Amino acid sequence: MADARDATGATSPTGVTSVTEATGETWSGQWVADRLGVALHGGPELRELLGLALRRNPKRAHLLVSKVLGKHVPQHPDTVYGAGYDLGRRVRALLGEEAAARAVVLGYAETATGLGHSVADGLGPATYLHSTRRPVDRVRPVGGFEEEHSHATSHLLLPEDPGLLAQDGPLVLVDDEFSTGTTVLNTIAALHAHHPREHYVVVALVDMRTAEHHERLHRFAAELGARVDLVALATGTVALPADVLEQGQRLVAEHEPAPTAPDATSAPRRGGRPSPVRVELGWPQGLPDGGRHGFTPAHRTRLEAALPGMAARIADALATGPAAAPRRVLVLGFEELMYAPLRLAQALDRATGAEVRYSTTTRSPVLAVDDPGYAIRTRLAFPAHDAPADGPGERYTYNVAPGTDPARRFDAVVAVVDSAADTPELHAPDGLLARLAAHTDRVLLAVIPSYVPGTAAADAASGTHPVTDRQAPPMAEPLRGPEFSSYAPEEVGWLLQDFSAVTLEAPTEEREEAIQHGGAHYAESLPVEYQPSEEYQALFRAALDASASRIARAVGTVTETVLAERSPRPVLVSLARAGTPVGVLMRRWARYAHGLDLPHYAISIVRGRGIDGAALRWLADRHDPADVVFVDGWTGKGAITRELAEAVREHPGFDPRIAVLADPGRCVDTYGTRDDFLVPSACLNSTVSGLISRTVLRADLVRPGQFHGAKFYRELAGADVSAHFLDTVSARFAEVAAEVAEDLKEADAADRTPTWEGWAAVERISEEYGIHDVNLVKPGVGETTRVLLRRVPWKILAARGAGADLDHIRLLAQQRGVPVEEVEGLPYSCVGLIHPRYTRGATGADGRTAAQPPGADPASGTTTEETAGNGGEAGNR
Missing domain, CATH: 3.40.50 (Rossmann fold)
Incomplete structure (x- = not known):
């Protein structure tokens, strides 16, 4: 039998103790309530969870500003995560163990992406997917829907597994608030038409529906022939005057500051503001950055294991530099990228003694009023830096600038974006990083690789071999140390x-012969690298x-x-x-x-x-x-x-x-x-x-x-x-x-115009010495050194009168049994020559074969040296 039930909480959620405002403190919705006539009806927990602000949106006048969502109001990360996790535990209790194990959680972009992820963690953890406004190449949508009241309405569903939403277990839909229910019910109707199921659970921080909307849900469930439950932390209603839209637009017009050209308060001053420092997180290769394409319990396990190390790298960067260790730190996520920055903020809070807060940037245009009775005290606007998603325009971060209250100032801000958003706009003089730098002592940038199904990184994570199984596009992110190379991750x-x-290595003499005889290209194999x-x-x-x-x-x-x-x-x-x-x-x-x-x-x-x-x-x-x-x-x-x-x-x-x-x-x-x-x-x-x-x-x-x-x-x-x-x-x-x-x-x-004097000299030497191949003429001290160390040298040409710079060349040549010939008019200090008629086993003056480097035993042929060529150019600089 079809059914619709409410399972709302009547008390403050687990982990939200820091939200309650002290007795006598102004409620952060009072300014709007006094001027617009908006009222919240419900228990005292509503004011603990919500403030009010005015939208800069012709479709809606007011905005319910959550204090536990981590979107508009910086909050302790445990409070934000705890609110979602607690909702997930409630859903688990509602479903029972068996049904919870088969559940899939769907969150709504952009506001509820992190909330939905936290709900999925509390539920099981369960497999999680969130809608997105960012189209992704090579990923075909399995669905989409519109959000009528929003400033950006189109949502896409882009699961890596097209069958994810076709499973028959319960579907849990998560949004930050349930006001009319239109978006959620439209989503359920569209998905149910293709893949019917018996049970849906709608989850929200607050349920603000009217009696009419409650009845609408009951009718919807009956028509659908499925059970629809609703779980929320708190319930209530919003009372709005009849002319709320007109009054709201009037208030916005009165209080919106006039647009001005960038000045000293908004544009960076040379030497006067901190330059952003990039922090390499060491994000696990192939781990999704969030739920855009699906996030499984196995992904969560990998993330949990990596979080302490990533937080330690951020903590080290915060502790480095001339400024004192920051007391207040904001971890700032990016639009739909909410969950990963939230978990990083939690881990950072445990790794440092700083007061850590968390929030994210947003597309929502909201009026800022620097008043304790208003939920959005300050606004920083900056150009969009995520072009694939809705193109250019303004984006915002709220309550990050301290405004008139210095106690709200952050000593450091850690901006966390995905690699698709690490664009020139992000680093522009009027970009997000510059805006942040105007209001803090230190700005750190951490970039998480944008996960794209079908890339080499995704294949590596899934066990698919990218070479033999498919023609994969390039990896989403560069390799970095310590996983690849001994350089620090931020260095390169x-x-x-x-x-x-x-296995790519072959002996030096075999490679030389194959290369010179056209049997192989030098880039198709590697010389053996030995301990120096x-x-x-x-x-x-x-x-x-x-x-x-x-x-x-x-x-x-x-x-x-x-x-x-x-x-x-x-x-x-x-x-x-x-x-x-x-x-x-x-x-x-x-x-x-x-x-x-x-x-x-x-x-x-x-x-x-x-x-x-x-x-x-x-x-x-x-x-x-x-x-x-x-x-x-x-x-x-x-x-x-x-x-x-x-x-x-x-x-x-x-x-x-x-x-x-x-x-x-x-x-x-x-x-x-x-x-x-x-x-x-x-x-x-x-x-x-x-x-x-x-x-x-x-x-x-x-x-x-x-x-x-x-x-x-x-x-x-x-x-x-x-x-x-x-x-x-x-x-x-x-x-x-x-x-x-x-x-x-x-x-x-000086006149620095290239003369190509060196090229002319190489061509001349190639002909004079009967080589007839400029690739076997290696000019300069560096190239000559590498010929002696890694190739099969024939002779060395040295500029007559060259001094101590060539002492090591003469020593190496003597050890290899290679003659050194002094010549006039050489534009380089020396030139190394490789004989074109290379014959394996030709012996030098010291009894070694020409291929054996110094340190080799002529009798055994065993070498203790490294003999690989350097660089992708094999010495042809």
Whole structure:
């Protein structure tokens, strides 16, 4: 028999003790009640749960402002989560254990996405889905509905499992308030027409229906032939005057401030406001960011396990810097992204001694009145930064600015968004981060990967193999340490696939022969990486000690040039992997010298095959391509410079010019120096590059639309000097600052036009020495060092009179039995040559085969050295 029942609570919900206002304190709905004649009828718990405000909406005049929802009013995260969780426990008691185990929970966007998720946790936990206003590529809606009174009416249902809503268990629908019931009943009717079920439960924080609406629910259930229950924390009604809409619009017009151009109170001042600091959460790969496509109990288990570590990273970032540890911290979620920020806020509250509060941004346009008797005291408006969802427009965050009450000020704000919303608009001068910075001492940004069903990350989480099972699009988010690379997660994001579990290595001599004879491309395999010997490590340490200040000076010069000439807030994109340490150092200089927190990514470029197009598309989706600055370590003959210029022609908006630490080849106009000296990172492979291999591009591993790949050599952690290299150079920043300033003055007066002098020299050498292949001529100290360490060298050309900069070259050449020939007119300090007629087993003067590096035993052929090529360019800078 069809039935409709109410199961409302009559007392304050579990966890809402902090909401009750002290005796004599003004109720936060009094201002509206006095001026508009709106009245709440019900128990005292209504005023504990609700305040009142005026909408800037022609369809409705008033807004019931929940104090426990975490949307408009910053609240303790346990209070917000506890309200939803308690409702879930009530639903579980109503359904019974067996039915609760089969229930699916559906929350409403945007307001109830976090509430519905908390209800699902309390219910079982149960599988959860929320409606969304964001269309998602490759995900077909299984339904949708309209919300008549809302300012943004269209809802989509986008479950990853199309059969989720077709199950026969109870369906639990969650909204923040149940006023007329129209939206919920329309949803039930639409779903029931396709997949009838016996039981529906409607859940809300407050049930504010009139007697007429109560009767409507009973009639609806009878017509439907199903049971419909309602569970709420509190019940009551709202009394409205007949002309409430007209009066409300009049009040809004009277109190809405006139629009003004951005001024010192709303736009950031240079040096006067905190620059946002990006915090890398270490979000588990493949874990959904919320319930947009479904969130299962297994997902919840993964999230629970990861929360303490993510909160610790936020806590560490809050404790770092010149400002005192914050006393009041707001974790600010983003529109539909409510649950993950809420749980992070809970975990942060446990990890720190700060007073933590939680709220989110919203699309709802509401009047702000700085009065204790009004629920929305202050409003910050900013451009939408989630373009796929309803396009441009204003968005808001309420009660974050302190207004006239300094006790309400937050010392720090942690803004949490998903990666689809990490757009240029978010970082714009009038964007959310800038608005927040005007009202707090510290702004942190934490970005959660936007989960999209069918991506490589989703496949990894589900156990589907992205290569063999489907043609998957690129991963939603870059890989970061410590899960991928030994770099700190904020230092660099790798736009790569993780091939650590794939066997790709082959002996150096076999690879050399195959590459030269056309049997394979160098990017299709990897040389074997060995633990560096003490001899190698000593060479690195000596080079680093001798050149750290020189490198720091070049880092400062190239970074300042980029900031002055390319973009005031560039997006650094290093060419993996040789460019990546340089990108990290440039990012550190920008923070040291200017307090800037620049995004930095590493992508793959492969000689003869171009740059990773999927990675460029990922960047273009999230950043302005005009802000992207490609970064590399040094130039040799300029092969990668030319490769990049050719590759980005298919990607409009990107500037193909590379910024490099050293430009001995005179191929670029943005550089730190044109001197040819040893950059110590050329001495080692993965152990100075975050333990990452050079990049891999192979058709059976990388399908169209996917990122290139690389491996993370965790087993070499004992020899890792990546952080040591970065820290040693960074420690010299202060001592070279004055020299950097002088370099910039000289650079302004110099003609920095590329002459390609190096390329001409390489072509000449290739012909003079009968090589006839410029790819086997490796110019410059760095490239020559890598030839001696990782390839099969033939001979070394050294500029006559070259001094101590080539001491290590002469030592390595002697160890390899490779002749060093001094020549005149060489534009580089030295050039390494690889003989085109390579024959495996050819022996050198010391009895080793040409393929054996120093430290190898000629008798056994066993080596203790690492012999892999560096970077996706295999030494062809």
